[in-house]
Amino acid sequence: MDISLAHEASQRTLKQRNLLALICIVLGILVVVMFTAASTRDREVILQPILPSEMALSSSGVTPEYLEAVTRDTAQLALNRSPETMQYWLDGIVKIAAPEARGALKADLMKIVGEQEGSQVTQFVTIDWIRTDPDALTSQVGGVLHTIVGSRDVRREHKIFQFNWKYTGVSLRLKGFGVVVKKEEDGE
Template sequence: MDHSYGLAQSQRVLKQRNMLGITALTLAGLLVLLLIFGFTRDREIVLQPVLRSPLTVSSSGVSEEYLEMVTRDTALIALNRSPENLNYWMETILEIAAPEAHGALKRDLMKVIKEQGNSSISQYFTIGAIRVDPDTLTSEVSGTLHTVVGSKAVTAEHKRFRFTWKYSGLSLQLIGFGMISKVEGQKQGEEA
């Protein structure tokens, strides 16, 4: 009798173990499917900007409206500076920069800080137009670059700047920016 009772008990434990194994395999399979679905599915975040209408950012690419707004904000940060805000100016630009671009950007920004740091020269930029290309992740900003020495406006010149971007996941990051020369603009069939 003890032998049959022990056999029945071990069969019951064996059935429980098998059911637990099947349940664990099923859950593991579901987890793998959820991970595959989560990584291959386009992700979207709805942003509420102050201007126009809500924007959607998707892992499948950058919308023209989003690239324009980020370009506008970045241009205002990058092209407006004074000796009093140079450290904040550099830190802010580096925060939106792609990690692989930090070294080159910081080197160039440090040159500006060294040149402008002990002076009374400030500059501000008034945007006239923005052109963006989400396919190549580039944008161009044109407008008037004003230079001020002390409290006296010295120059006001029409300039164009190009910004290059990297889009990874849901993050748009700055790779570089610079002024477009008149010769370069004419090569592209545009008036300088």
């Protein structure tokens, strides 16, 4: 009789173990499905108060309007500097840079800070136009770059600046920027 009771108890324990294992497998599959669904789902953020119109961000890609707005603000930050604002200028640009571009970008900016240390050179840009390419994640800004030494406007040049971007999730990050140099044709 003891053997049959022991056998019954072991069979109950075996059934409970198998049921628990089945529940664990089902829960594991559900967790994998939930993480997969959460990571592939498009995220969307609505921006409103500071922009002229409502703008939506989606993890599926950047819109031309958003790229233009960010380019405009970044161009104002990157192309307007004075001796009094050099640290703010440097910190602001590094803050919006893509993580993999921060080191090289900061090194280039530190050279400019070193060159302008102790000078009275101020630069600002008046933007004429902005062109964006959301597929290539680039944008160009055309405008007059003013250089002022002391209180004299010593140079005004029309220049084109290019900004290269990285878009991950709903985050647009600066990879680099610079002046577009036109290639001179042979014979000129």
